[in-house]
Amino acid sequence: MSTTATTGTKDLAPVSAESLAALLVAGERPPRPSALSASLTFGWRAVLKIKHVPEQLFDVTAFPIMMVLMYTYLFGGALAGSPKEYIQFLLPGILVMSVVMITMYTGVSVNTDIEKGVFDRFRSLPVWRPAPMVGYLLGDALRYTIASVVMLSVGLVLGYRPGGGAGGVLAGIALLVLFSFAFSWIWTMFGLLLRTEKSVMGVSMMVIFPLTFLSNVFVDPRTMPGWLQAFVNNSPVTHLSSAVRGLMAGDWPADEVAWSLGWAGLFVVVFGPVTMRLYNRK
Amino acid sequence: MSQQTADLAIETAGLVKTFGATRAVDGVDLAVPAGTVYGVLGPNGAGKTTTVKMLATLLRPDAGEAHVFGRDVVREADEVRGRVSLTGQYASVDEDLTGMENLVLLGRLLGHGKKGARARGERLLAAFGLAEAAGRQVKHYSGGMRRRLDIAASILNTPDLLFLDEPTTGLDPRSRNQVWEIVRAVVAQGTTVLLTTQYLDEADRLASRIAVIDRGRVIAEGTKGELKASVGAGSVHLRLRDPAQRPRAAEVLRRALGAAVQEEPDPVALTARLGAAAGDDGAAGQAARALGELAATGITVDDFSLGQPSLDEVFLALTGHGTHDSEEVAA
Numbered sequence A: 001m002s003t004t005a006t007t008g009t010k011d012l013a014p015v016s017a018e019s020l021a022a023l024l025v026a027g028e029r030p031p032r033p034s035a036l037s038a039s040l041t042f043g044w045r046a047v048l049k050i051k052h053v054p055e056q057l058f059d060v061t062a063f064p065i066m067m068v069l070m071y072t073y074l075f076g077g078a079l080a081g082s083p084k085e086y087i088q089f090l091l092p093g094i095l096v097m098s099v100v101m102i103t104m105y106t107g108v109s110v111n112t113d114i115e116k117g118v119f120d121r122f123r124s125l126p127v128w129r130p131a132p133m134v135g136y137l138l139g140d141a142l143r144y145t146i147a148s149v150v151m152l153s154v155g156l157v158l159g160y161r162p163g164g165g166a167g168g169v170l171a172g173i174a175l176l177v178l179f180s181f182a183f184s185w186i187w188t189m190f191g192l193l194l195r196t197e198k199s200v201m202g203v204s205m206m207v208i209f210p211l212t213f214l215s216n217v218f219v220d221p222r223t224m225p226g227w228l229q230a231f232v233n234n235s236p237v238t239h240l241s242s243a244v245r246g247l248m249a250g251d252w253p254a255d256e257v258a259w260s261l262g263w264a265g266l267f268v269v270v271f272g273p274v275t276m277r278l279y280n281r282k
Numbered sequence B: 001m002s003q004q005t006a007d008l009a010i011e012t013a014g015l016v017k018t019f020g021a022t023r024a025v026d027g028v029d030l031a032v033p034a035g036t037v038y039g040v041l042g043p044n045g046a047g048k049t050t051t052v053k054m055l056a057t058l059l060r061p062d063a064g065e066a067h068v069f070g071r072d073v074v075r076e077a078d079e080v081r082g083r084v085s086l087t088g089q090y091a092s093v094d095e096d097l098t099g100m101e102n103l104v105l106l107g108r109l110l111g112h113g114k115k116g117a118r119a120r121g122e123r124l125l126a127a128f129g130l131a132e133a134a135g136r137q138v139k140h141y142s143g144g145m146r147r148r149l150d151i152a153a154s155i156l157n158t159p160d161l162l163f164l165d166e167p168t169t170g171l172d173p174r175s176r177n178q179v180w181e182i183v184r185a186v187v188a189q190g191t192t193v194l195l196t197t198q199y200l201d202e203a204d205r206l207a208s209r210i211a212v213i214d215r216g217r218v219i220a221e222g223t224k225g226e227l228k229a230s231v232g233a234g235s236v237h238l239r240l241r242d243p244a245q246r247p248r249a250a251e252v253l254r255r256a257l258g259a260a261v262q263e264e265p266d267p268v269a270l271t272a273r274l275g276a277a278a279g280d281d282g283a284a285g286q287a288a289r290a291l292g293e294l295a296a297t298g299i300t301v302d303d304f305s306l307g308q309p310s311l312d313e314v315f316l317a318l319t320g321h322g323t324h325d326s327e328e329v330a331a
Helices: A017-026 A035-052 A054-080 A083-102 A105-114 A117-123 A131-158 A165-183 A185-193 A197-213 A226-234 A236-249 A254-281 B002-006 B048-055 B077-081 B099-109 B114-127 B143-154 B173-188 B200-206 B224-231 B243-257 B283-296 B311-319 B325-330
Strands: B008-019 B022-033 B037-041 B063-068 B084-087 B161-165 B192-197 B209-214 B217-223 B234-240 B261-263 B269-274 B301-307
Touching (some): A017 B114, A035 A054, A035 B099, A054 A083, A054 A131, A083 A165, A083 A197, A105 A117, A105 A131, A105 A185, A117 A131, A131 A254, A165 A185, A185 A197, A185 A254, A197 A236, A226 A236, B008 B192, B022 B048, B022 B217, B037 B048, B048 B192, B084 B143, B099 B143, B143 B173, B173 B200, B192 B200, B209 B311, B217 B224, B217 B311, B224 B311, B234 B283, B243 B261, B243 B269, B243 B283, B269 B283
Parallel strands (some): B037 B192, B037 B209, B084 B161, B161 B192
Antiparallel strands (some): B008 B063, B209 B217, B234 B269, B234 B301, B261 B269
């Protein structure tokens, strides 16, 4: 690797003025890509980055495994008699919690990327304006899917047996990934709003910890004081984990699914335009 | 053709951009004819990049108007984006991706199909001498290679207007020459190029018209000839064999050139700054005549060079201050 870094221009073939001229003449201008096509192309960029820097998958593999193992054995005996009993309740919830936590890296990557010259080029392209942002989130949706599969595999090894079978599990993961995609617009906003990577990380922690811990992921909210129940029962993360838990157990929790989708829609409607406003003003 | 060249690619009036208390661009008026290379010359912090960013729809002007091919850069930003390309001061390519991936990515975003984007990428990489580096991540490219890839990315779809923001800053002379070649090839095909630079030499070689910009304002504008005539044609540097002949040589030069002659710290060196008048019958002609007279007087000249006015000299002449204090004032 280090040898390629020192390659000087002296080794380069010269610029060919004739073939350049031919290229410029031959260059026809194709019609603009559709919004979907542009977004998918930016999503492809995110996938290429994973290919070149696979280490960035650490947070969607090692971290989720750690979460499942830690909480199953830490709370299992005390809360449900045994880890195996507890994981039936915990796994969908810890899946939701971990994936929602992982979404915050979106803000950091937007923040570091926006400072680079390549962003100026993206912003000067005649494409659908939100496409670069949607592209990030599509790439991240792939990461969320990987995290979900990893956690589910660990859960199955530890004795998790979803009543809903493959269909219920897939429906649960699909809802989770969709919600996370919508929720991530908060992070694109912070990524564009805050000036440094550290401040993005700091603010993200402040949002994500209360939001994920103050939920029904670990225990039934009925044991909590009234004021906390009021928050927990209305938290989007509670609705989502109830919905995912129900789907994976083979039920059809229509209310909770509707609440989750409603919250997802709200996040997009509120934070999407704010993100785009900041993006256009950057 | 004459109609074409009479059209303006860029027209701005009273363009202003402030960052906090700093007026980075403070009322810039530009008129760039289509089909030419237009040079924007100025030191660091003069407002060149900010101006380019406003014209490329990346920054919103705080006041004033700018039109690109008759389209307003704020209200009709999307139409403007469809006709321009930008090569920023800092490589506007993705360093984590390979050269080929960068071109395919941008090709697809510009509407090419997968195959079309790849084919065009391959041809561009070949034309720019980057075929061998196609599969390598850009972070391992040299500065010259990055700049080439950057320009290749800018002409994936031949733009009507290409912004090159300091395209040769930090490049070795060889790479710089190659960038110049590319610029000439691009403009020969009818693309208008707006080039910002800190080097008068570069503007001189490429641009047909030049705007000199300082502290966010255009302080001089015109063709190369006009601009040079206004600052003087440069300097003649001489080294004599015999230091004792220097006073006489200075006298001869003063008479022949009608210009101020300065004695350098080196006891055999002399510098004569050519006045604006030299622009009319040619600096080289005047210098040749002066050399002839020196020879006729029996003074031996060991070394002789004719230097163009440097950016420092241009600034000194136009503003009364050098390039270095521009930033301090702006801050």
